[in-house]
Amino acid sequence: MSALFRLTLPFVFFLIVNNVCAYDEPVKFNNIEHEERYQALIEEIRCLVCQNQSLADSNADLAQDLRKEVYDMIVAGKQDEQIITFLVERYGDFVMYRPPLKENTWLLWFGPFLLLSLALIIAIIVIRKQSSSDYTEPDMDDNQKQRLAELLNEELGKGKDKE
Amino acid sequence: MIRYLLPLAFFIGLVVLFIFGLRNDPRKIPSPLIDKPAPVFNLPTLHAPEITIHLKDLKGKVSLINVWASWCAACRTEHPLLVDAVAKDKNLNLHLYGLNYKDKRADALQWLNQLGNPYIESAFDESGSIGIDYGVYGVPETFILDKDGIIRYKHIGPIDKQQLDTIILPLVKKLEAQQR
Numbered sequence: 001m002s003a004l005f006r007l008t009l010p011f012v013f014f015l016i017v018n019n020v021c022a023y024d025e026p027v028k029f030n031n032i033e034h035e036e037r038y039q040a041l042i043e044e045i046r047c048l049v050c051q052n053q054s055l056a057d058s059n060a061d062l063a064q065d066l067r068k069e070v071y072d073m074i075v076a077g078k079q080d081e082q083i084i085t086f087l088v089e090r091y092g093d094f095v096m097y098r099p100p101l102k103e104n105t106w107l108l109w110f111g112p113f114l115l116l117s118l119a120l121i122i123a124i125i126v127i128r129k130q131s132s133s134d135y136t137e138p139d140m141d142d143n144q145k146q147r148l149a150e151l152l153n154e155e156l157g158k159g160k161d162k163e
Numbered sequence: 164m165i166r167y168l169l170p171l172a173f174f175i176g177l178v179v180l181f182i183f184g185l186r187n188d189p190r191k192i193p194s195p196l197i198d199k200p201a202p203v204f205n206l207p208t209l210h211a212p213e214i215t216i217h218l219k220d221l222k223g224k225v226s227l228i229n230v231w232a233s234w235c236a237a238c239r240t241e242h243p244l245l246v247d248a249v250a251k252d253k254n255l256n257l258h259l260y261g262l263n264y265k266d267k268r269a270d271a272l273q274w275l276n277q278l279g280n281p282y283i284e285s286a287f288d289e290s291g292s293i294g295i296d297y298g299v300y301g302v303p304e305t306f307i308l309d310k311d312g313i314i315r316y317k318h319i320g321p322i323d324k325q326q327l328d329t330i331i332l333p334l335v336k337k338l339e340a341q342q343r
Binding site for chain 2: 048049051061062065066069088089090091092093094
């Protein structure tokens, strides 16, 4: 009897500890689909206290509360859109890592492409200007041209050994 | 000449943009609740758990809801200013309510005993669920509600003297003057 007790004790202990943790973080789902949605949602939602962390990453008090809120809503049968609307109504679009495309987020979404195309246009203008200025015929009369040819021949004739 | 001035102008433009960018506090997120009806609450009061306070109790007057907690260090900084503002308010324009957020009742009561109680009443939001409805993410926060219970302003973080005198009080006065 006591051997059996000794054997089961760790399991009992494990269950208690498990329950204590679960009290804080109720992430037990009866339904795999719910669990996947929960995981996906808390990865997509920003913790407002530590703004560069998602709800899934953050240990802040508010993140715990909001995870619980998301959990409760999923278990209550709410759709993802309803949960997101709930949060956005309270905390604003900023709560989403991927805010919806609308008037005031237009620059956020397309700004980088705008800057890239601006940089491309400038690059094209600069390159064109340089290449056209590099290859213009020098403005010389016949005598000067001949003198230039002579000088060049002289230089080439000398090769590498200089006096 | 212009090919040298253009990059310089571009650079100065960027610097100006950065200066403005750096002045913005990224922790201050515009609330979607501005100009919307304040979320309804019905909570026990801090002093008497058997008495509840409802959003309806605030209507008809311009009121301020200050979210605070005894564990919140920044609230301690802000608190004397609130006590002082209410004490100086002879015309009784300041209807200041507290939302005691995720606190322990005994701690909160002791805090008010020590530092003074500027609130007409504090609602006791132990679970923080009303805090979530109000989009609270960093105490202290202060909401200004007009006579119809519409949120007209939200202040995130401790209010300082200058903000109280130049933003909060003038807005309360302005809203108070409005006809319903």
